[in-house]
Amino acid sequence: MPKKRVSKTIKPYVLKNGQTRYKFAIRVDDTHTTTRRGFYTVEEAEIAYINLRKKILDDDYNEHGGYVKFNQIYKDWLKSYKNTVKESTFYKTKSLFKCNVLPHFGDKYIKDIDVNTCQKALNKWVSNLVHYKEVFNYANLIFKEALRRDYISINPMDKLDVPKKTKHKEKAKKNYNHRNFYTIEEQEKFLNHAKNYNFEKYAFFRLLAFTGLRREEMLPLKWNDLKNDMLRVNKALVRIDRQGYKIQSTKNDEIRNLIIDPRTIDILNEWKKQQQNESPSDEQENQLIFMNPKTKSNFSLEVPRRWQQKINDDIQLDHNVTLHGFRHTHGTLLLDNNSDLTFKDLQKRLGHKNLQTTINTYLHATNKSDDKMMEALKKVDDISNSSNKSKKE
Structure with missing residues (x-):
């Protein structure tokens, strides 16, 4: 290619500092053009132009990216x-x-x-x-x-x-809701109202409150996941694009076996009897614990939230608690009322992947934290006073 023809393609432009640089534009195909700039001399720009044009003619341009979106x-x-x-x-x-x-x-x-x-x-x-x-x-x-x-x-x-x-x-x-949990009095008021409202909803929220399960772990539970006082948790209901809902493994791909308190077991057994009376089945053990009666399948993830919101409104709760707030309530009440319970114990129960997640989530102030701090300060003061008395004697 003659040098004169190439030089016509090279265009000068001026930077803000007054310096001159050179650039060129070259057509890659019928619809695309690329520009190269920043050359200090015409000769430098010409060499780059010739090399790039050769790659385009040899159909070798895409080797270095070309026009890939x-x-x-x-x-x-x-x-x-x-x-x-x-x-x-x-x-x-x-x-x-x-x-x-x-x-x-x-x-x-x-x-x-x-x-x-x-x-x-x-x-x-x-x-x-x-x-x-x-x-x-x-x-x-x-x-x-x-x-x-x-x-x-x-x-x-x-x-x-x-x-x-x-x-x-x-x-x-x-603006984060740091009170996204119920006090023990608020939770009791909620559950009492749910009991009078609808027994299935009462059983649902009782299990949610006394296990700290995620809602996606609650909805796919079947009766055969409950054995004596142990609940096996190994599934989660998730939404998959346009496919709708699907059952997959739990968040951290683990199987948790949770011990359930006797009162919750009694409530679930009572609900099991009512469910069998309402929807008789020869294979109830393989049936969902909480089931949409019309479709005989899972409730959607949004349904329990609507149940909760209605009850929150009915009891005139003065702060917002989400469904996930039951999980926070479970962890908070366990730590508040059991001095021997450790973060490691809570991590195992809630299914957190690592201990730091549990600590970061539950190392917040609750209504009892000041009371516990006062008790600790009194103990320190008592020990200090005892030590001073011993020295005087």
Whole structure:
């Protein structure tokens, strides 16, 4: 290719500091053009142009990424990712990308996504999302995948400074419901009202309150999971994209055998008799403990929350407690009323993956924490007084 023809393609441009640099644009195919800039001399730009044009003519351009869109790399990554997580996690991850990542990068070619584009996306996440770091980390996985496949030589995400705290996150933390649990009096009032309201709902909330189960672990329970005073927990009801609800293993893929108190056992046995009278079955042992009578299948995850909200309103509860709040109540009341119970014991009962999760969740102030602290201070004072008396004598 004659040098004169090449030189016409090279264009000068001026930086803000007054320095001149050179750039060129070259057509990759019928619909795509790419631009290279930042060259210090015409000759340097010409050499880059010739080398790139040769790669395009030799159909070797895609070896170094070419025009591969972010969305395509994401889809390729998703195929591998699907084999490493549960279906529910896969669904949540897809939703995260669809709502927060793909709108910023999806239709862009990976080589055209620079630091400025990434910074704008990060700024939007920081402004609007509490869990902006999670979104950033997931988006970064796609850039790392592009780097691994040699589509890009530098990851623009590596040049971003992700803030540790934001006003938005601090506001959400401030507004967090730290009283998302019942006092023992409030829980008793709730259960008494539920008993008069509907016995199945009473049995449901009694079991929830006295086991600390997650609602997704409660709904797939069958009668054969209950043996004497032990309840086997090894399933969870989750929502999977458009497939609806599905049963999968529990959150940490473990089987928990929970001891159940005699009063709760009696209530469940009474409900078992009522259920058999209402819906006779020769295979009740293999039947759901809490079952939608119309479909003979699981209630949806939203139904128990509606039950709870009605009862909360009926008893005029003066603070909001969610379904998960029963779990917090269970842990809080156990720790408040049993001095010998350890965080390790509670971790085992609640099925937390690690001990730190249990400590972080339940190391908060409850209505009894000041009373316990006062008792401890009195003991210290008594010991101190006894020591002083001994010295005087």
